[in-house]
Amino acid sequence: MNNKNRIKTLVVAVAIAASVLTLVSLSSAQDNAPSGVIETRSHVFTPVADGIYHVTGTGAVNLISHAMLIEGEHDLLVVDSHVSPNAGMALIDAIKSVSAKPVRYLINTHYHFDHAHGNQVFPQDVEIIGHRYTREKLSGELGNVLEESTFISFTEGVPGQIEQMQAQLATTENTDERAELQGRIAVQQAHLNSLAGIEPTPPNITIEDSMSIFQTVRGGGREIQIAHLGRGHTGGDVVVFLPEEKIIYTGDLMVPFLPYMGDAHVDEWPDALERLKTFDFDTLLPGHGPIVEGKERIDMLQAYLRDLWSNTEALKQRGLSAEQAAEQIDMTAHSGNYPQIRGAGADVRAIRRIYQLLDEA
Ligand SMILES: [Zn+2]
The missing domain is CATH 3.60.15 (Metallo-beta-lactamase; Chain A)
Structure with missing residues (x-):
């Protein structure tokens, strides 16, 4: 192909x-x-x-x-x-x-x-x-x-x-x-x-x-916080947090499956997710996929991103091209959390991006 x-x-x-x-x-x-x-x-x-x-x-x-x-x-x-x-x-x-x-x-x-x-x-x-x-x-x-x-x-x-x-x-x-x-x-x-x-x-x-935006609601006001937690899925993601209702809308910074990483800051993303965990929310509304309850899935994405970064770096050091690395990389340790992982391989756009970030560093 x-x-x-x-x-x-x-x-x-x-x-x-x-x-x-x-x-x-x-x-x-x-x-x-x-x-x-x-x-x-x-x-x-x-x-x-x-x-x-x-x-x-x-x-x-x-x-x-x-x-x-x-x-x-x-x-x-x-x-x-x-x-x-x-x-x-x-x-x-x-x-x-x-x-x-x-x-x-x-x-x-x-x-x-x-x-x-x-x-x-x-x-x-x-x-x-x-x-x-x-x-x-x-x-x-x-x-x-x-x-x-x-x-x-x-x-x-x-x-x-x-x-x-x-x-x-x-x-x-x-x-x-x-x-x-x-x-x-x-x-x-x-x-x-x-x-x-x-x-x-x-x-x-x-x-x-x-x-923050303070929206008038019947009998008072509702605070709507908009916050940038550092670079992650893109160079400028924001989340929308409702402190009273304990709801957060995360866009693609946090989704319940493997997100697109083609122009992500893969190395900085786990830190942004660490900041996300400090928000007091019960319900996480992602930009794609079903509503997420609790914070366990954030740990899963952090773990995947860290491993993807270090595994890619190792393959690059061995002299593989980004395309070869995308075919050979083994992320199956995460297949329990991400059933879409079936055997070796990862999205070549993510691996190309990591190569680019490593070259820039
Ligand atoms: Zn996106």
Whole structure:
């Protein structure tokens, strides 16, 4: 398999994994059937405290990432805007089923395409808040994010994925399977069309370390803390912490499976996660995957990142190329925590990134 096909296959696999995760989190939301779940065509709003919702997708629109909605007495605060103008519009529409109040703030947990490329469809009077690095990335100051490998490696496979499903459709006779495939093709086609209209839109309010918003709620105020815990998944992740409700939204700094590391600060990430543990929360809302209770999974990610770093460094010292190291690296010690690890190997984008960081050091 040549590299381009390998990337394509990987992209398709990641896209499928992402949609499976969406389905998993959706079905678990339905199984637990917490009272007050609001489902629209495109979104599921799962209440995790009074007026606070973990926002996931139904699969009818390709969102890729989750979001969070916080309802105050007069206005709304949204965390993350999904993957495209199309997905961002779907979010804005879906929110109307929860509340008629206007969105006042949109927070970007980080600059990645799947969390911030819906920014552009939010009304002009919505304040967009993010880390200064997120602004530098989305404003183009550090280069065009649409030309970077992070965006390209996750999107260049979409046309091939559609072609693959169309080929499958051509040979499928079962009516239910055909309908399901046609639905998935339509979702991915809408996604692909919307990717062409992306205009990266940066935060207009930036933070370096931390800030708080005091949202008016009936009978008082709610503190919403936004904090940068150091470099990790990107150069400028922020978490959104609700001290009263003991809820934290982590974006991709902490997810319950192996996150993308293609432009991460893999060596500094465990320290940021150590700071995350100092927050007094019971419920962790990740940017992908199901809600996490407790802090044990943070230890698991720290352990993986530290081993990935040291194992990669050892392979580099032995003279292996990043591609060879990505095939040979043995991370199976972590397969109990991460069932996706089956035998040797790791995401080549993560290994290339570690090589780059080692070369820069
Ligand atoms: Zn990300």
